Amino acid sequence: MKKVFYIIITLIFLSCQKEEFEILGASESFTITSSNVNVDFNIYIYLPPNYPQQNVDYPLIIGLDGDSEFENMAGIVSQRIAIGNIPASIFVGIGYVGGDDNESNRNRDYTPSVTQGVEDGITGGADNFYNFIRAELIPELENKYQIDTAKTKTLMGHSYGGLFTLFAMFQERDTNPFDKFIPVASSFWYDSGVIFEFEESFFQNNSDFPVKIYTTMGSLEGAVMIASFEEMNARINSRNYSSLKYKNEILEKYGHSRSDYISYQNGLDYVFNN
């Protein structure tokens, strides 16, 4: 029985090991009220080591699902900075005041169209949420911190967060604050693939796409997700945008929930080095 006990303990220990990333730098947070969304947001800030340095404007990276994912995402950003894969950057996680209701908040803010059949509340608020980020949050951040004010910021998100990242990607270039995108395991199934309509609309109005995109899907997602992912890749590649840097990967042996951290790591390396 002793051996059996040791085997059980070993298995439990191995299974409980979770990727953890040490944060090198400082963290803080503040609250902002959005007139576009009509809610209060918790904004989590990661500042790199030795911030602020004189005459340095730091790149800004924004991640979604800040309430649950800020620590890990900030850890990943910190790690990529520490090993020299990306420049010293400020990372911001967007969360909600009263994060208990996070599910209905993200259903509202990360979805690009109103549809039935989504549990937990209202949908279709992506436009308002995008305008909050663009016209309220980023100006506030640029006011508070030493952030590069060029429209070269990075946006990353997973699942519904990936769907919103795609939505932001297909917004008008002239006013878009982002030129680097990392949509992970994006919810292509949402509203029968409505995100394809935004891609088509973008193509109809733009001859070039001067952005960097790294996107992934776990190979253990369902066929709706993976086939849609492959369709989106095929469509974007067929547009022949001359300035676009685009990399897509199917992550073998990854399901939906576990694909985020590896994708953020690889994605940050890609969008900052291509």
Added chain:
Amino acid sequence: MVLFFLCLANTTFAQKSPQNNSEFEVGGAIAGAEALYYGFYSRYSVPITKTNHYLKAGIGLTAYFDFKGESTNQAYLKDDIDMRIIPYFYLGYNFTFNRFDVSLELPIGTSIAITKGTLVNENIGFERTYSNAEFLWHYGLALSTKYSINNKNKVGLYGFMPLVKDLAWTSPMTGIGWTIKLGDE
């Protein structure tokens, strides 16, 4: 290897006056973490000690299917399969209390993930076929409880909690099953 081990265990540890019996169990199951799967499981076990509470070893085969996935009315799959086939070996310890058996088990095996189908998206206007098969680890802890309804038959519940790092490999599962005692009483 598994068959060899079972045969070896059966002959090496066979009881001269069988107090515990080999058993065959079959049942229906629901599994899932990221998606909901429905299927069945079957297991064959042999006792390897002859005490009232006893060690046992066995093999099992589980198969479950996701019948809906993330299809919608306007974006759906045709000719699709999304399933896991899980052959495994297990060691367990069985506690016997009158008509009740409670068994703690350590299953280990492989989970074969098969996903294929053609996505028909009428909303956007495309069709795309996808297929994939992968071999993944299956291990964790299992708990089985059974009630003897007579000398040959038992009914019971089976639960499995995976310890793998991705629950898309093999999912938490619960089942209800029928067990037949094999061999002499």
